[in-house]
Amino acid sequence: MTDRSKWLIVALASVLLLGVATGVGVIGWYQYQARGSAASTVQTASPADWATGDRVVFRNTAMGEGYGQVASVRLDDPGGPRAVIAQACDRVTATDGRFVCLRSERGIVPRYTATLFDDDGREVESWPLAGIPSRARISPDGTLIATTAFVTGHSYATVGFSTATTVHTTDGRDEGNLEDYTLVVDGEVVAPVDRNYWGVTFVDDVTFYATAGLTTTGTTYLVRGDLETRTLTSIAEDVECPSLSPDGSRIAFKRVTSGSGPTVHWTPAIMDLASGSVRVLDAETRNVDDQIAWLDDDTILYGLPREGVAGDTDVWSLAADGSGAPELFIEHAWSPSVVRG
Template structure:
């Protein structure tokens, strides 16, 4: 074989190897790209339109399954919570909605640090007003009428389990945009007398249907209380001890909440209870795991709450009257809202 022929063979081999290498890289990149586009850890998700006004019988939540729609607000039929999810494209850390109004707590990613904001949404999930959120989002609620939205953030610390944390809870009136930036400015009444303390924290708002009354947790002196709030009088009146993250039943007679129980781990201290507001009688649910969430009533007898899951969190249900057993509602999901 001549020298020229040998050079041609060598050149052909180099070209062939290069083509094979390039093909392998492109094939791997294509597979990785397709994998990134797949929903992992939950039912399929398809993009679409979600409405808050006429979509009765829908369950909305933040989708946590890995894929292109992770962290987006999705919708499923309330009767088919494990079905195909319709994604709005809206990303929220916390979300809630009622009567055509939504609130989305968002992260704004900066070059050096993240900041947060609360976005009030209309029935088509379009932005109506953006308001400041002073820290890491924790809780969000919209009143049954859709008039008021509330949210709680951590301004220091990132867990309710210990005592080294501080929260900020805000409420906005979506009719006139009157903004209460901190419920700690309300007068706290204990046994009917004003409580003056420098360590008051307020979190976990839940609204009654009269557009005036709400309930929240008030903490001071190492104790937590269920407090009834009055938006017109700007007061918070303590009612019952050892109540955190209350959730008012649809008929306004009971509050679901997380309660610190004796003997539990300091890192996992809470169990899910229900309080009768007329008698102040407590009922323990059959959920024996630690609940670090603000439960939601799916109807007058069932509670929905999140627990840690493979992809972040799953939604579970349990009867509110202490009967039955916990059951999985939806995997890879958090921050639910029922459109009734």
């Protein structure tokens, strides 16, 4: 065998291993590489303007140059030109002055990381994730960061999935994995071995909400977390991926409305924290597997796959009171954060 033949075999094996490790086949891997090699299919603005004024920060999923990179649009013109910067992310969350990027680094042995950047694109902190990036939130004052990663599985519809959800401070302190916190359900301390946590949303620099899931019973809980006491206390059942409204009075979340496992269907819902009442927003009939964001106190945002286009998504808006129909908010976008400068 010639040296050239050996090199080709090694190269082919490397690509095959890459596909197995990342869930992307050989053809899919080349398609992924090609997505960012052509001119962008959307109108772009100067990257220098990306962190200016009131804006929506998101992951750009428009095919062509800038695919998968952090972008923003003006809050008063979400359909207008987007400013795209160099950082590539699977999930992004932002506040004024800083943003957090969750990233899968493809290779023979994939690496998964969370990185805090300032608005000038300078790296502030970085730490490893336990698996495939899933959710990220930054606290209102920008001091706390929560991340969720899949240790096994690749979606919340996967049977036997396992997550790791951690909280970090923006000055580099690790507040630990939520699995190490004390879980209180219906007033009693419990220690199930099959618990998972995901979808953190912050109230302030001490208190947060999250989802606790018990895989043996299939029960999910909205839990209130306390960083000082390291406790998680159940508030309600059947709440996944909570998101606190700007006025702090309601939780937007996804609720299972039909199916289970691979056939599960999630619908957006709103819970009033004072009364515990829940309104399911059944004007949205599509399957919403996302952590909802709030545009303002009256409107929610969420991402959906673009039908028939692999790797592309759109951000949609919906009235939080259940009135009206879903509206396309930002084309070719994912993981929105509303930032008011």
